[in-house]
Structures are given as structure tokens and as C-alpha cells.
Amino acid sequence: xxxxxxxxxxxxxxxxxxxxxxxxxxxxxxxxxxxxxxxxxxxxxxxxxxxxxxxxxxxxxxxxxxxxxxxxxxxxxxxxxxxxxxxxxxxxxxxxxxxxxxxxxxxxxxxxxxxxxxxxxxxxxxxxxxxxxxxxxxxxxxxxxxxxxxxxxxxxxxxxxxxxxxxxxxxxxxxxxxxxxxxxxxxxxxxxxxxxxxxxxxxxxxxxxxxxxxxxxxxxxxxx
Numbered sequence: 001x002x003x004x005x006x007x008x009x010x011x012x013x014x015x016x017x018x019x020x021x022x023x024x025x026x027x028x029x030x031x032x033x034x035x036x037x038x039x040x041x042x043x044x045x046x047x048x049x050x051x052x053x054x055x056x057x058x059x060x061x062x063x064x065x066x067x068x069x070x071x072x073x074x075x076x077x078x079x080x081x082x083x084x085x086x087x088x089x090x091x092x093x094x095x096x097x098x099x100x101x102x103x104x105x106x107x108x109x110x111x112x113x114x115x116x117x118x119x120x121x122x123x124x125x126x127x128x129x130x131x132x133x134x135x136x137x138x139x140x141x142x143x144x145x146x147x148x149x150x151x152x153x154x155x156x157x158x159x160x161x162x163x164x165x166x167x168x169x170x171x172x173x174x175x176x177x178x179x180x181x182x183x184x185x186x187x188x189x190x191x192x193x194x195x196x197x198x199x200x201x202x203x204x205x206x207x208x209x210x211x212x213x214x215x216x217x218x219x220x221x222x223x224x
Contacts, residue, residue, distance in 0.1 A: 001043070001086065001087040001088075001089065003015055003043050006042065006043060010220060014220050015043050017219055017220065017222075018042060018043040018044060018216065018219050018220075019043050019044070019045045021044060021046065021111040021112070021219055021224065022046040022047075022048070022109070022110050022111050023039060023044050023046065023047055023048070023110065023111065023112055023113075023114065023215065024047075024048040024049075024050065024106075024107055024110040024112070024113045024114065025047065025048070025049055025050070025113075025114040025116060026050045026051070026099050026107075026113065026114065026115055026116060026117055026126060027050070027051055027114075027115070027116035027117035027118070027140075028049055028050075028051045028065065028075050028076060028079050028116070029051070029053070029059065029062075029063050029065075029075065029116065029204070030059075030062040030063050030143065030199060030203075030204025030205065030207075030208070031116040031140045031143055031204045031205075031207045031208045031211070032051070032114060032116030032117075032140075032208065033063050033064040033065050033075070033079060033208065034064055034204065034205045034207075034208030034209060034212075035114055035116065035208035035209070035211045035212050035215075036049065036064075036079055036083065036208075037064050037082065037083075037086075037208075038208065038209050038212035038213075039212050039215065039216075040082075040083045040086050040087055040090065041086060042212065042216050043087075044090075045087065045089055045090050045091060046090070046091050046092075047083060047090065047091070047092045047093070048092075048093045048094075048095070048106070048110060049076040049079055049080065049092065049093070049094045049095070050076070050094075050095045050097070050099050050106060051074075051075045051076050051095075051096065052096060052097050052098040053074075053075050054072055054073060054074055054075065055070045055071050055072065055073050055074075055075055055078060056071065057071055061199070061200070061201055062199050062200065062201045062203075062204050062205065063075075063204075064079075064082070064205075065078040065079050065082070074094075074096045076094040076095065076096050077094060077096070080092045080094050098119075098122065099117065099122050099125075099126055100122055100125065101125045104125065104126060104129040107126065107129060107130060107133075107135055108133070108135070110135065110136075111136065111219075111224050112135075112136040112137065112138065112215055112218070112224050113126070113130055113135055113136065113137040113138075114137075114138060114140070114211055114215070115127065115137055115138065115139040115140060116140045116208070116211075118165070120165070120168055120169060120172060123139070123169060124169065124172045124173065124176065127139060127173065127178065127181060128173075128176050128178060131178055131181075136218075136224050137181070137182075138154075138182050138183065138184065138211060138214060138215065139157070139169075139181060139182070139183045139184070140183070140184055140207050140208075140211060141160060141163045141165050141166045141169075141183050141184065141185040141186065142163045142164060142165035142166065142185075142186065143186065143199065143203045143204040143206075143207040144197035144198060144199040144203070144204075145190040145191060145192045145193065145194075145197055145198055145199070146186060146188055146189075146190055146191050146192075146200075146203050147191045147192075147200055147203075148188050148191060149188075150186065150188075150202060150203055150206040150207075151186060151187040151188055152184050152185065152186055152187070152206060152207055152210045153184070153185060153187055154182060154183070154184050154210070154214050155182075155183060155185060156180050156181065156182065156183070157169065157170055157173060157180070157181040157182075157183050158170060158174075158180070160183065160185045162186075162187075162188065162189045162190070163185055163186065164190070166183065166185055182214075184207055184210050184211050184214065186203070186207070
């Protein structure tokens, strides 16, 4: 994989440092899938991908794993092929299963975990496990029901606002004694509040790219 344009910015040492890290992404839909694609192009070579879901037609409007030919395929399998098409040297573990209290040990031995799932219960269990076991984690908050110009920021969970997912999560984490959590959250209010969450291509994608940028900068600053 030709990373010469990266090396202009970060040098060979920085590029080698990125390649040495092991990233686990839980949920490879709109946010997680885009984060993985950007991380692969930045030079991450070691991935663990976790998602129980298959590609459906309703994913096509916003998920990198979704097009007509992939409908019905496991998302993690599609994404693995996409990473290898970019970098054949990449080492990729896939788990086509739902992350839950019973299988959280999958998260061990990673430099950072990306939490890109929507299930509150599973999200809470994963976050608590990472905190209790000193595993770096960054969580995506809600990227649905918004259509304006995306504005995201990395912040502590307890400073989030205008985000229904974050609001519920804050309460659950406070009850579990979690004092802080780094998240990527949109700064704008929802454009729609229906029962079914709407989502447009650029919102989850922007969130995923933002997560990638946070991780790469953490690596280069030797924070992970």
C-alpha cells in the first residue's frame, strides 16, 4: 500500500507507529464502516470487526458496505474484503455476532475500541467493561435524524446535549459509576423526531471520519 502522501505529513516513524496499532470496531454500519475505511487508508493494519448484522437494502443510502450486490451478506465479511482490497497486508479478525455481556472478552488486547452501536444495553456493558479493564474506548453518539451541515466535536459524555442517545446513555453510565467517557457528538439539534430514525449519507460518514481523526492523532501523540 502506497502511503507516501501520508508520510509527507507524519513521516515514516509516524506511519510505522500507526501500522503497529490494533483497533477494534464494534458496529460497522454508517459510522463504524466509514471509520474503518478511513483508518485503513491511514495505515492501520490490525483490525477486529464485530457486527451481527447483514446488509439490507435500507443500508444503501449511508453505509460503505452496502450496495445491491452485498444485500444479505454479513457486514463484517464485506468490510474485510474492502480493507484487503486497499491493503492486502492487513490482518483482520471478524466476529459476526452481537457484542453483549457474555462475549466482552473479545475486546481485550486492543489499543482502542470504537463503539459505533445503537443498542443502549450493549453499549453500556461494553463501555463499563472497557473502563474496568483499562481499555481505551471512544463512543459515537447519535448521527440520525439530522440533515443540516454536520458539526461534530469530541467531548465528555456528560457535556453532550441535543442528543437522545447520549441523554439515555448518560443516565445509565452515571448509575454504573462511570465518571467520564470520550465521545464524538453532533452539536446540532435533530431535524426530525419520528418513531423510526432517519439518516442521510453524510451524517454518519462525517462522524466516522471524525472518529478516525481522533484515533490517528492520539496515536501520533503516543496517547495510545
